[in-house]
Amino acid sequence: MDNLADTLRQVELTLGAVVGRAYRSGELRGLDDGEVLSLVRGASVIARQAEAFLVGAVAELEERGEVAAYPERPTTRYGCRSVKELVQRTTLSSGRTAGDIVKAARAVQQPVAVSTGEVLPAAYPALREAAADGVVGVEALAAVVGTLTAAQCDRGARLVADAELAASARGVGVDGGPRAGADDLRLQAQVWAAYLDQDGAEPRESRALRKRAFTIGVCRDGMVPCRGTLLPEVAAQMQRLFDSILNPKTDGPDTPAGPRFFDGGEPSGDAALEDAVPDGVAPDGAALEDAGDPRSRVMRQHDALAMVLTVAARSGAVPSIGGAAPTLVVSVTAEDLVSGRGHAHLDGCDEPVSLAVARQAACTGGVERVTSDKGGRIVGIEIIDRVFAAHQRRAITLRDGGCLIPGCHVPPAWCEIHHVTEHSRGGPTHTDNGVLLCWWHHRTLDTNGWKIRMNNGIPEIRGPSAWDPEKQWRPVTTSPTRLSRALRARSPG
Structure with missing residues (x-):
């Protein structure tokens, strides 16, 4: 009779042939949706069964590391610090996946x-049987076991x-509903943990x-x-x-013919507002997804955190350090x-x-110019106040309405004020030289393709060619007051 290794090798060869046929023959294309x-x-059943076999084998490794009959532990023999490391090396999986496998193995292990x-x-006999039958995989096992083990309850x-969750995974639970997936089992385990924890929430x-x-x-x-690890609250x-910063309000960037672009109360261009190019489409019909916001969700969350920290630092509500508000110190030579x-x-x-970090910090904060001689001795300190005052911020907010870049809807409270003409090049800290930009657009203004200028105190935008092939300067705002004025100017009578 073949041993387990020989049998598994035959399964591997058979499955390999089927996989190769599916990938190389094109047979899948000839099947209908139901067959696929x-x-x-x-x-998926085969995958769960393979995971069950893997978990069972790892459970044996766990057992051999604890029983005195095996004086030399497998981890010691193969030069690993833990069973998790041994599994990670052997399976070539990530550390997180290896940890889940070990967690599941401890749950189904028969000591x-x-x-x-x-x-x-x-420890979990019903889930052990469900795993052996290919009903639950490693992901579901690890999630359920981790949640229930943390609950303070008796065996x-x-x-x-354990029995109820295994039944739910089989679709024969109390509710008699469809088979529960990994996410469903995780949620059900959380409910069970809260119910079984006799000590309560405290x-x-x-x-x-x-x-x-x-x-x-x-x-x-x-x-x-x-x-x-953060507390829930x-x-x-x-x-x-x-959510308040990243709340999506459109599917793409506003286009050059959109309602936020106008000149002196009139919409820009010859087209009326009702004939504007739809959002997400350039004047030549090209898609604008990349021109709008190429950031991933996690990138946008990083930038939102940067905005939160900036707002908190300038709020005056946080404790001081050395008698001054917490200040990001950026040093750079004038040259x-x-x-x-x-x-x-x-x-x-x-x-x-x-x-770019220095320019952004200098644009939104005060500058202390320290002059030193060749030996490093400080010979002069000059304080340059270049921070827009609260009344200036309110005025710029009324004019701009939020981040000036089309397609970005970060509200004004989360925005920074950018000196259009850099202060180091003689630009004044004046409303005619300041515009609202979110942290990310301010940080990448040198490289993101957007250009800003002031025309008689009105901000104008020139976008990348994908957004505006004509590369024209266009007045822009999201201020509801100015947009309403533009609409009234367009209304007949």
């Missing part, structure tokens, strides 16, 4: 009693939840308070890693702030700033940053 879905379902050699039942109560909150964390790493290759508040070459430095960061 049938293959997807069958492949052997040290004193009697008796095989004991698994009997946990076995009840001890869980106490544990959460002890585990809350947020760390900022060391800058490497221009990036600073962050990691941590902190995460919810952060998500609300992100580098004028020439556009070289680097800037952040206080508390070992790696140099680009001059």
Whole structure:
């Protein structure tokens, strides 16, 4: 009789032949939708069964690392610190996936009693059987087990939840509904955990308070890693702030013929507002997805966090440091700033940053010019106040309405004020020289293809060619007051 290794090898060869046929023969193209879905379902069952086999094998490795009958642990023999590392090396999976496999293995593992050699039942026997039948995979097992194990309840109560969740995965639960997927089982396990935790919510909150964390790493290759675990209310508040900044209001950028573009109360161009080019389409019919906002969701959330931090720093509501508001200190030589070459430095960061960081910081904050001699002795300090006052910000907000870049709908409270003509080049801190830009558009203004100028105190935009092939300067605003005035000017009578 073939052993397990030989049988598994035959399965591997057979499945490999089927996979090669599916990829190379083009046979899939000749199937209808139902037949393709049938293959997807069958492949998913095979995948779960393979995961169950993998989990069972890893459970054996776990057992051999704990039983005295195996004096040399597998991890020691193969030079690994843990079973997780051994699994990661052997399966070539990510650390997270290897961790899930080990977590699932501990749930289905049948330990052997040290004193009697008796095989004991698994911690989650019903889920073990469901895994063996290809009903649940590693993802669902890890999610359920992690949630239930954290609940403070006795084994009997946990076995009840185990049986109910396994039944739900099979589609024969109390509700008699369809088979629960991994996300459904995760949610059901959370409900069970809350129900079974006899200590109630308060001890869980106490544990959460002890585990809350947020760390900022060391800058490497221009990036600073962050990691941590947030309390639910902190995460919810952060998500609300992100939503307020990133709330999508259109499917694409406003076009040059759109209602936010006009000249002195009249819409720009010869076309009437009702004949404007639809959002997301350039005048030549080209799509504008890249011209609008090429950032991914996680990139936009990073930029939203930058806006939140900037607003908090300038609010005056946070504690001072050394008698002054918390201030980002960016240092750069005057020669580098004028020439556009070289680097800037952040206080508390070992790696140099680009001059764009220095220009953005100098555009929105005060400048302290320190003059030193060749030996490094400070010979002069000059304070240059270039921060727009609160009444100037309100006036610019009334004029611009929000971030000036078409397609960006960041509200004015989250925007920075950009000196159109740089202060270092003689640009004044005046409403005729300041426009609202969100953090990201301000940070990338030198490279994102958008150009801004002031024409008699009115901001004008010239966009990239994908947005406006004519490359014309166009007045722009999102101010409801100015847009209403433009519409009234267009109305007959």
